[in-house]
Amino acid sequence: MSFAGLDDKKLLRAFLEEAEELLEKLNDNLLQLEKDAGNPDSINEVFRLTHSLKSESALLGFTRLSELAHRLEDVFDSIRAENLTLSRPLMDAIFSASDLIHEIISRISSGQTDTQIDTRSVIGELKQLAGLGLESEPEEPVETALAVAAASASGELPLKAFHRSLISEALERGEKIYTLTVRVAEEAELKYPRAYLVFNNLEMIANVIQTSPNMTVPQDDRLYERLVLLLSSDLPEERIVAACDVDLIEEPDLEVLDQKRIDELLSRREDGARTVVRTSGSARIESTSVRVDTNKLNEIWQLVGELTIYKAQLSRLHDRLSRRGGNESMKGEVERASDSLERITAEMQQAIMGTRMVPIAVLFNKFPRLVRDLSRKLGKIVELEIQGKDTEIDRTIVEVLSDPLTHIIRNSLDHGLEEPEQRRKANKPEVGRISISAQQQGGKIVIEVADDGRGLDVDKIRKKAGIGSEITDEEAVQYIFSPGFSTKEDVTDLSGRGVGMDVVATRIREDLKGEVEVRSESGSGTLIRILLPLTLTILHSLVISCAGYQYAIPVQDINETVKVTRQNISIQGENEFYDYEGQKVPLLRLDSVLLGPTDENSRIGQENNGVVVEQRRGRVCLLVDELVEEEDLVIKPISELLNHRRLFSGVSVLGDGRIIFVLDTARIIEIIESGGFDGF
Amino acid sequence: MAFRVLLADDLYFMRMVQKEVLEAKGFQIVGEASTGTEAVDMYQELSPDIVVLDITMPEMNGLEAMKRIFAFDPDARIIICSAIGQQNLIVNAINSGIKDFIVKPFKPERLLSAINKALKE
Numbered sequence: 001m002s003f004a005g006l007d008d009k010k011l012l013r014a015f016l017e018e019a020e021e022l023l024e025k026l027n028d029n030l031l032q033l034e035k036d037a038g039n040p041d042s043i044n045e046v047f048r049l050t051h052s053l054k055s056e057s058a059l060l061g062f063t064r065l066s067e068l069a070h071r072l073e074d075v076f077d078s079i080r081a082e083n084l085t086l087s088r089p090l091m092d093a094i095f096s097a098s099d100l101i102h103e104i105i106s107r108i109s110s111g112q113t114d115t116q117i118d119t120r121s122v123i124g125e126l127k128q129l130a131g132l133g134l135e136s137e138p139e140e141p142v143e144t145a146l147a148v149a150a151a152s153a154s155g156e157l158p159l160k161a162f163h164r165s166l167i168s169e170a171l172e173r174g175e176k177i178y179t180l181t182v183r184v185a186e187e188a189e190l191k192y193p194r195a196y197l198v199f200n201n202l203e204m205i206a207n208v209i210q211t212s213p214n215m216t217v218p219q220d221d222r223l224y225e226r227l228v229l230l231l232s233s234d235l236p237e238e239r240i241v242a243a244c245d246v247d248l249i250e251e252p253d254l255e256v257l258d259q260k261r262i263d264e265l266l267s268r269r270e271d272g273a274r275t276v277v278r279t280s281g282s283a284r285i286e287s288t289s290v291r292v293d294t295n296k297l298n299e300i301w302q303l304v305g306e307l308t309i310y311k312a313q314l315s316r317l318h319d320r321l322s323r324r325g326g327n328e329s330m331k332g333e334v335e336r337a338s339d340s341l342e343r344i345t346a347e348m349q350q351a352i353m354g355t356r357m358v359p360i361a362v363l364f365n366k367f368p369r370l371v372r373d374l375s376r377k378l379g380k381i382v383e384l385e386i387q388g389k390d391t392e393i394d395r396t397i398v399e400v401l402s403d404p405l406t407h408i409i410r411n412s413l414d415h416g417l418e419e420p421e422q423r424r425k426a427n428k429p430e431v432g433r434i435s436i437s438a439q440q441q442g443g444k445i446v447i448e449v450a451d452d453g454r455g456l457d458v459d460k461i462r463k464k465a466g467i468g469s470e471i472t473d474e475e476a477v478q479y480i481f482s483p484g485f486s487t488k489e490d491v492t493d494l495s496g497r498g499v500g501m502d503v504v505a506t507r508i509r510e511d512l513k514g515e516v517e518v519r520s521e522s523g524s525g526t527l528i529r530i531l532l533p534l535t536l537t538i539l540h541s542l543v544i545s546c547a548g549y550q551y552a553i554p555v556q557d558i559n560e561t562v563k564v565t566r567q568n569i570s571i572q573g574e575n576e577f578y579d580y581e582g583q584k585v586p587l588l589r590l591d592s593v594l595l596g597p598t599d600e601n602s603r604i605g606q607e608n609n610g611v612v613v614e615q616r617r618g619r620v621c622l623l624v625d626e627l628v629e630e631e632d633l634v635i636k637p638i639s640e641l642l643n644h645r646r647l648f649s650g651v652s653v654l655g656d657g658r659i660i661f662v663l664d665t666a667r668i669i670e671i672i673e674s675g676g677f678d679g680f
Numbered sequence: 681m682a683f684r685v686l687l688a689d690d691l692y693f694m695r696m697v698q699k700e701v702l703e704a705k706g707f708q709i710v711g712e713a714s715t716g717t718e719a720v721d722m723y724q725e726l727s728p729d730i731v732v733l734d735i736t737m738p739e740m741n742g743l744e745a746m747k748r749i750f751a752f753d754p755d756a757r758i759i760i761c762s763a764i765g766q767q768n769l770i771v772n773a774i775n776s777g778i779k780d781f782i783v784k785p786f787k788p789e790r791l792l793s794a795i796n797k798a799l800k801e
Binding site: 067189190192193196197200218221245246247248368372375376381382 | 774775783797
């Protein structure tokens with residue numbers, strides 16, 4: 001099945017890799033449940049795993065696999081809600097289902113589809129046993145429940161500790177507790193789906209605490225002639241009744257529970273869980289892909305990095321030889337060896353880089369569901385547009401990026417987009433738009449999240465950040481990313497969770513070495529742009545020398561290398577500026593910054609080398625002695641002790657074995673912009 | 681103003697019956713689709729008030745068409761037409777947000793009642 005023009009193979013590979021890990025976890029947790037059937041962590045984990053498998057396989061069009069996972073998810077949902085106990089036969093059926101999932105996935109990984117596999121018998125068994133599991137619980141005999149129609153509806157509902165805590169929480173929120181009895185008309189042919197329709201309508205507007213019969217795992221259709229629900233809600237009663245206004249559903253009975261009835265419910269005795277044991281093995285997947293520990297991959301990556309060092313060493317040796325003259329055949333040999341080594345290391349780097357890269361689709365594919373669910377919850381109408389799904393990005397970056405990006409999207413939905421009513425008033429289409437895009441631009445990945453909502457409130461930001469009119473609106477909005485900017489007041493149920501945009505920015509800047517900026521126009525929307533390096537470990541850098549030492553400047557930060565002469569600099573007060581494309585760019589003598597001011601460094605000769613670097617906050621021209629060469633450097637983190645002014649972003653080793661520090665240009669510009677270097 | 685209905689069923693006969701029943705009650709049939717793909721295209725083009733969507737259709741089945749219509753318009757009012765053995769599919773469709781479902785073969789009043797209730801919201 002094709003997926004919106006995306007590279008299916010890549011997506012499939014990503015799916016299979018994840019599926020294998022998922023199955024391993026599934027198996028581990030099922031085995032754990034054999035030993036300890038009530039273990040809530042394992043139950044939740046299995047629920048979560050089957051849920052992801054369901055959605056992912058559905059996305060790729062593996063409907064059988066998806067359905068099988070769905071059934072398992074339902075079973076564990078019931079177990080989680082304590083509507084179902086793990087019996088030995090049920091455990092057996094769960095294991096056969098898990099084995100079948102293994103089989104399907106190994107077929108998929110060998111290039112087949114899931115359509116040849118018959119899942120019906122396993123699903124049937126699962127359904128039957130899940131139903132049986134319920135009926136065998138003596139505390140909640142469904143037939144008796146139906147017979148006692150005269151008794152209060154709430155008496156029929158099987159309540160466990162979990163439900164009681166839901167009731168208490170609802171009361172704390174100030175909601176009312178209701179029992180609702182719904183009858184499905186006799187002529188309705190499919191009673192379960194009809195009852196389910198009402199159940200689903202109610203779940204949209206209220207909290208359904210418990211139902212009788214169980215709605216998650218369907219049982220005999222005839223049992224659903226009458227459905228009793230326990231709900232909590234702060235909505236008026238007529239809204240709840242209106243949710244039941246569906247064809248073939250009779251007028252429902254809604255009863256508000258008074259304190260006495262609630263106390264009764266809360267004090268009802270609960271029954272203990274039963275434990276069952278089973279042993280099983282499970283099929284292994286044979287596939288062309290092997291799962292490798294990321295750490296091992298990183299190790300190989302580092303080794304290739306070191307290889308590049310020797311490659312550089314060899315080419316230097318070759319240069320020296322050719323300058324010296326002499327043995328021509330030996331020179332030729334060294335040259336060929338050097339060339340081959342260069343080619344091979346470059347290819348190796350590419351290949352290993354490839355293992356680290358995944359399409360950003362693995363991240364973006366979560367968002368349609370997120371946006372859909374949230375917009376429903378918020379009562380907003382949203383159209384989501386996603387572009388550049390097949391852009392490749394370092395796996396480790398994806399992992400870290402997931403949370404901040406999710407947060408940005410939640411924010412757009414919650415705070416950015418207006419309610420349909422407000423949008424209409426503002427003469428905007430009711431349907432709000434959120435677009436997410438990714439693309440590679442040079443050595444960087446650019447990710448943008450844009451909405452056409454109300455935009456940021458600049459005045460509020462100015463007030464909160466304590467900034468005046470000397471700062472433009474454009475700059476003022478960037479303050480949402482300043483550490484400590486978000487406050488508790490902004491925390492809403494949805495996008496709050498104690499995480500503000502400042503935390504998002506810190507994560508992107510510090511953990512991902514990226515940049516984040518915002519553009520906003522009052523009334524017409526907000527755009528958040530994230531710039532990320534392709535990878536965190538190799539940087540194409542310019543090596544420069546300065547006062548006898550060498551330093552590296554990441555090429556991605558460099559605008560241009562220039563010649564600085566007396567003619568193209570100007571002085572204002574204590575500061576010098578380089579005249580760059582008609583703009584005055586602060587001129588910084590790198591030696592004075594790194595080694596402290598001396599008389600020596602105040603002299604500017606006929607022609608000096610300058611490197612114009614640019615970051616979001618501005619530009620600076622670094623005055624250096626010599627431009628040495630460009631090199632791919634394997635960056636390692638630098639110790640705090642060597643970097644107390646935080647002027648370096650990392651450290652690397654040069655071809656000749658010397659240690660070289662990598663300049664953190666963003667930090668240098670930041671210091672200059674805030675007037676940090678005296679008389680730069 | 682009359683409510684605008686889009687009918688999607690691969691059987692001409694089925695659409696004809698539905699059309700007669702609905703037009704007799706003052707509904708306006710704005711389009712008739714015989715495949716899922718057509719249903720999606722027509723929905724986007726015509727923005728009807730409600731769609732009656734058969735599950736079993738060639739090219740793209742009704743559930744896939746439903747998903748695409750919801751992706752285009754999360755507030756679409758959709759009624760699914762199903763056969764008796766499609767209980768699971770119906771439940772999935774309910775989870776996706778359909779307003780109601782009718783089970784084939786159905787009496788005219790089922791179709792009318794389901795549509796009227798769905799349009800009431």
